[in-house]
Amino acid sequence: MTSGFKARLTGQETLLGVLISLPSPELAEIYAEAGFDWLFLDWEHGLHDVLGLQRIVQAVGRTCPCVIRVPDNDPVWIAKALDTGAAGLIIPHVNSAADAARAVAAAKYPPLGVRSIGVARAQGYGLDVQNSVSRDNGETVVVAQTEHIEAARHIEAIIAVSGVDAAFIGPFDLSASLNKPGRIADAEVQAAIERIRRACAEAKIPVGIFAADAEAAVRYRDAGFRLLCVGTDALHAGRAAHATVAALKA
Ligand code: 3PY
Ligand code: MG
Numbered sequence: 565m566t567s568g569f570k571a572r573l574t575g576q577e578t579l580l581g582v583l584i585s586l587p588s589p590e591l592a593e594i595y596a597e598a599g600f601d602w603l604f605l606d607w608e609h610g611l612h613d614v615l616g617l618q619r620i621v622q623a624v625g626r627t628c629p630c631v632i633r634v635p636d637n638d639p640v641w642i643a644k645a646l647d648t649g650a651a652g653l654i655i656p657h658v659n660s661a662a663d664a665a666r667a668v669a670a671a672k673y674p675p676l677g678v679r680s681i682g683v684a685r686a687q688g689y690g691l692d693v694q695n696s697v698s699r700d701n702g703e704t705v706v707v708a709q710t711e712h713i714e715a716a717r718h719i720e721a722i723i724a725v726s727g728v729d730a731a732f733i734g735p736f737d738l739s740a741s742l743n744k745p746g747r748i749a750d751a752e753v754q755a756a757i758e759r760i761r762r763a764c765a766e767a768k769i770p771v772g773i774f775a776a777d778a779e780a781a782v783r784y785r786d787a788g789f790r791l792l793c794v795g796t797d798a799l800h801a802g803r804a805a806h807a808t809v810a811a812l813k814a
Pocket of ligand 1: 738
């Protein structure tokens with residue numbers, strides 16, 4: 565199973581994604597069919613379990629790469645996420661080079677890391693173990709989520725870790741780490757975002773960010789962010805529902 569996601573990420577393309585928080589392959593299909601380039605399957609805050617994640621990857625993964633945000637930087641969560649055949653991982657709360665190295669080690673089989681070999685979907689249920697080892701070591705994408713002021717301070721060291729394919733800013737946690745929860749437009753929060761963006765641009769590492777809506781995403785895209793995640797499944801549905809009711813009850 566190759567998704568080509570890594571090649572697209574390391575090319576110059578801007579990749580538009582949406583955060584999927586609800587455990588519904590049908591909803592994931594709707595978003596994939598809408599034309600998003602990738603799905604951010606959120607196992608940290610979303611309502612998924614590992615079977616549900618695999619069902620989503622089965623439903624859409626061949627046409628729309630699925631990147632799973634694990635609940636924590638933990639080798640057990642990371643192996644389970646990759647065993648579904650997902651195109652990659654988002655590791656939350658990577659604040660240092662040591663955090664990044666731990667994530668990469670968990671995501672790669674020896675000799676690059678310590679990932680355990682399963683006989684799950686990623687390994688063709690045991691029929692494709694040998695190929696899957698080299699394929700996954702080469703193609704699985706590891707995205708370090710930089711979402712704390714400590715991460716902004718250590719960004720050069722984080723993205724220098726071999727095996728980190730991209731950095732992805734979580735603006736909400738970043739703002740919270742500055743004691744300004746949710747105040748994304750605040751100058752100090754924006755300065756931390758800009759520090760991460762600039763360091764990634766200088767190191768030629770793709771950088772992404774979560775944007776609450778299309779307007780914010782356009783600004784980020786124009787500033788050079790290439791791995792965009794715009795809104796969530798629930799947010800888009802909620803906005804459409806409110807707009808429909810408002811149009812008819814106004
Ligand atoms: C944050 O903003 O903290 C996020 O994790 C968004 O992905
Ligand atoms: Mg976060």
